[in-house]
Amino acid sequence: MDREIPWRDMQRLLDCSARLMNAERLQAGADAINQRIYRNVNNGVDRAGFAGSQKAYEEAAEALFETLDWLEGRLKRSRYLGYESVG
Numbered sequence: 310m311d312r313e314i315p316w317r318d319m320q321r322l323l324d325c326s327a328r329l330m331n332a333e334r335l336q337a338g339a340d341a342i343n344q345r346i347y348r349n350v351n352n353g354v355d356r357a358g359f360a361g362s363q364k365a366y367e368e369a370a371e372a373l374f375e376t377l378d379w380l381e382g383r384l385k386r387s388r389y390l391g392y393e394s395v396g
Contacts, residue, residue, distance in 0.1 A: 339391045351374035 353373035360366035383390055 335391060342390050345376060346380070349373055350380075 344370050349372045353376070356369035357366050357373060360369060380390070
């Protein structure tokens with residue numbers, strides 16, 4: 310038996326779909342931010358601390374502090390790293 314989907318249910322489906330598409334778009338940005346933090350901060354501290362040469366230390370330390378400055382700038386503009394709000 311065919312039933313019409315009430316408008317309220319259709320609107321819920323559309324809202325859900327829009328949130329999902331937005332979440333997928335935001336996820337790409339969050340992945341890029343996470344990769345930069347992991348590479349330059351998490352691993353950067355180890356690379357600088359265990360550097361085998363002055364040049365390796367300077368490269369790791371420069372990337373670390375550039376990323377910390379970048380993070381500070383983002384957090385001055387927004388409470389969240391990737392977007393204005395969560396949810």
